[in-house]
Amino acid sequence: MNVLLVNPNITMPIAVRTSPPLGIAYIAAISERMGHQVRVLDMQVDDTPLEQLVDEFPPDVIGITANTPQVKAAWAVAEKFKRLHPCPIMIGGPHPTVLPEETLRRSPIDVVARGEGEATWEEFLTVVARTPRHNSAALAEHLVGVKGISFRGPSGEFIHAPDRPPIRDLDSLPFPAYHLFKKEGYTSLQPTLDGGTARSFAMCTSRGCPYRCTYCSQSTFPEKWRARSVESVIAEFRHLIHDLGATEIGIVDDSFNIDRKRVAAICDALIESGLNTVPWLLINGIRSNLADRELLAKMKAAGCKRVAFAPETGNEYILQRINKKHTMKQVREAFANAKAVGMETIGFFMIGLPGDTEETMEETIRFAIELDPDVANFSMTTPFPGTILYNEVLERGRLLMDDWDDYIFLEGKARYELDVPAEVMERKWHEAYRRFYLRPRRILKTLARRSTWQQLPRLASMAAKLAMPYHPAPKRPSNVEVAC
Ligand code: B12
């Protein structure tokens, strides 16, 4: 069959094209392993008109991925495909996993894959291959028994099959099919720090997260943490570097360092095999409570150039409220350890967490300045559907977003009101960036980086926005009932 996989476009306040999306790359690899012809349309870097695409490659089946801000674009692209070239469509990703009925109601998409998608997709392709074309009743009939999906039954009712258990043996998965993506569309993973020229790939060495932070969408995916073997991870490093010419690798695991021995063994193997010459970055925060100096030194020797930690807040009480399970002391030690071994650091902070007041947000800003990472990222706390925070806001707060398109947290707009007014969160967000980046020492440090000059227009526009005095946005109506 002709299998088409789509990453819908999304409008971000700044360009974040980095490496090919990993979820779709895995789904593509599964399709190829089954012997199908596969084409990937990453609409974030590829503007091939859909009419031209279906002429060149008429799909027998389409798979679409969607996080929350992408979901409306996903519905729109599905509509268009159903008009141009009707065929069965399955969607997966963090948003439809949490709200499958919404997608079935608001789009012509036939099936939602909830959670990890590889095995579900494999079974779906088998079902599609044996179902007569344009026969949706037969498709629904054949889908009975497939785990981890939601779809409509014969009389339009929603059917939610039981969850699919997490994939136990991650080594059994093929490597992501990066050869199907347009390499020239992607930049360095962290262009603000590295310029835009690296050939970058994302890699996932383990899946799942045993923590349950109240604001995090991963807490809606399997709790069980599973890891690939050291051999499998090294084989993928080798493949990315030798076959695909990777000059940078970004590890996206949710909990990369929860098994210290495994990380040490991966590092030893990278050093022994000489693969430690290509830099790798931890683009998702690793656990601060498990980042001892010895381990970080080994990671540095194995090629790890930069590590991210997620202190989130500078207040112990808020840390407990969000169930972060680390302390500020552990965060201080983690940053000190990383700096001591010569690694660059990124700190993820959140403004407007539940329980935050003007004073605690001030503590967060001061903590960021004290830790002084190479990059501090201040996110406006955004309640994603399915999270504990989302439910708390619906119960006793006010959502300030009209649409799923608004679920982007790179901008300084408050997303909800719970304990403090939106204006205060927005002012503190602006202040956080201004006070962190516009310190004389920090300005000199930024000017000394080569990437600053390579990324000058982007940085200048960001700096101009942040240097402007803060003006509160006009008051917005509450939309608690209709989140989108
Ligand atoms: C790396 C990453 C990024 C990178 C992306 C780089 C890249 N090359 O893709 C960057 C930094 C650009 C980024 C940006 C954003 N991200 Co991000 N990101 C991640 C991260 C850490 C890893 C993603 C990943 O590769 N996962 C591994 C793959 C294998 O998993 P997967 O994508 O979920 O795919 C599996 C299933 O979902 C399913 N599936 C997915 N698609 C499909 C399709 C079909 C047909 C099927 C059958 C199955 C299926 O099967 C896949 C394989 O099992 C995740 C956290 C996480 N652990 O997933 C957050 C995460 C996806 N990001 C998130 C968010 C919010 C964003 C932003 C919106 C943040 C913002 N700034 O506002 C932007 C959106 C940017 C965009 N363009 O879409 C949230 C999404 C929450 C939600 N409800 O939508 C997550 C879950 C983080 C979190 N814990 O909250 N992100």
Ligand code: SF4
């Ligand atoms: S924020 Fe990190 S540690 Fe917390 S649940 Fe999400 S992935 Fe796990």
